[in-house]
Amino acid sequence: MSTIGQTKRTTTAQIEAMKGTRPIVSLTAYTTPIARLLDQHCDLLLVGDSLGMVLYGMESTVGVTLEMMIAHGQGVMRGAKKACVIVDLPFGSYQESKEQAFRNAARILKETGCNGVKLEGGEEMAETVAFLTQRGVPVFGHVGLMPQLINTTGGYRSLGRSDKEADKIRRDAKAIAEAGAFALVVEGTVEPVAREITQSIAIPTIGIGASAACDGQILVSDDMLGLFNDFKPRFVKHFAELAPVVSKAAEAYAEEVKARTFPGAEHVFPVKK
Numbered sequence: 001m002s003t004i005g006q007t008k009r010t011t012t013a014q015i016e017a018m019k020g021t022r023p024i025v026s027l028t029a030y031t032t033p034i035a036r037l038l039d040q041h042c043d044l045l046l047v048g049d050s051l052g053m054v055l056y057g058m059e060s061t062v063g064v065t066l067e068m069m070i071a072h073g074q075g076v077m078r079g080a081k082k083a084c085v086i087v088d089l090p091f092g093s094y095q096e097s098k099e100q101a102f103r104n105a106a107r108i109l110k111e112t113g114c115n116g117v118k119l120e121g122g123e124e125m126a127e128t129v130a131f132l133t134q135r136g137v138p139v140f141g142h143v144g145l146m147p148q149l150i151n152t153t154g155g156y157r158s159l160g161r162s163d164k165e166a167d168k169i170r171r172d173a174k175a176i177a178e179a180g181a182f183a184l185v186v187e188g189t190v191e192p193v194a195r196e197i198t199q200s201i202a203i204p205t206i207g208i209g210a211s212a213a214c215d216g217q218i219l220v221s222d223d224m225l226g227l228f229n230d231f232k233p234r235f236v237k238h239f240a241e242l243a244p245v246v247s248k249a250a251e252a253y254a255e256e257v258k259a260r261t262f263p264g265a266e267h268v269f270p271v272k273k
């Protein structure tokens, strides 16, 4: 499937069908202008709950609300016209019951117009994934390192080195795939486990810190743009260094305001038209 000259938005079914064709390109997007730029180059845009840390300075993703996700989902949908857009279900909006998950996923679909939702979890969430997919909600799974579990896991640590950890991730991936998810994020997982999962499940794996063996890749856009520098996990590569660009622009602006060289004559409304 070519994305050049594409007029219709990519569907979750098309993302699913890309397994075995070419690597799936995905990034996070939280706002209209960034979504507009990334839309040209991505198969899928994720409105990730990482926005709590990246945009709002929260210490984890646990405090992110459904209202925040819907507002940013609406912004991204206004900017992206071709990419498949998926919105993260935030912590507390789906874990209580499959009914709660459906109610909140339906709100996201109705209020943003996006293609589907993502939720974190393995075997314990399989029933919920089946409930949603059977009722018209495309689900993007997320296994391995699950940031919403920070309060029980104690930190963001890569997984899959011990047989016990590897077995757990393999069982989680299988359960979510068999429950009907259209694709699966595999986060912070060692390469042999990510490769095995990719080869054994029918849906595409989208890796973040899970090696090139996955069917696609995702990164937080602010990370790969060099704009978010509070921490830099090993899996992050800066494809640009925007932080110094922004800083230098602010510095130049401050100098010109203080020197009264900005605004110049060309920025001032003329008295006579």
Ligand SMILES: Nc1nc(=O)c2c([nH]1)NC[C@@H]1CN(c3ccc(C(=O)N[C@@H](CCC(=O)O)C(=O)O)cc3)CN21
Binding pocket: 049, 050, 053, 054, 061, 147, 156, 157, 158, 188, 220, 222, 223, 228, 231, 232, 233, 234, 235
């Ligand atoms: N900006 C941003 N980028 C992300 O990738 C991201 C977020 N925010 N917020 C939600 C979660 C949190 N994530 C994180 C955060 C930190 C590490 C980290 O510091 N990892 C260390 C240790 C890994 C290990 O144990 O081997 C690393 O060096 O990568 C990993 C994932 C991924 N997600």
Ligand SMILES: CC(C)C(=O)C(=O)O
Binding pocket: 028, 046, 047, 048, 049, 050, 051, 088, 142, 185, 187, 208, 218, 219, 220
């Ligand atoms: C890193 C991706 C997979 C995510 O869940 C997020 O940005 O919230």
Ligand SMILES: [Mg+2]
Binding pocket: 048, 049, 050, 088
């Ligand atoms: Mg997330």
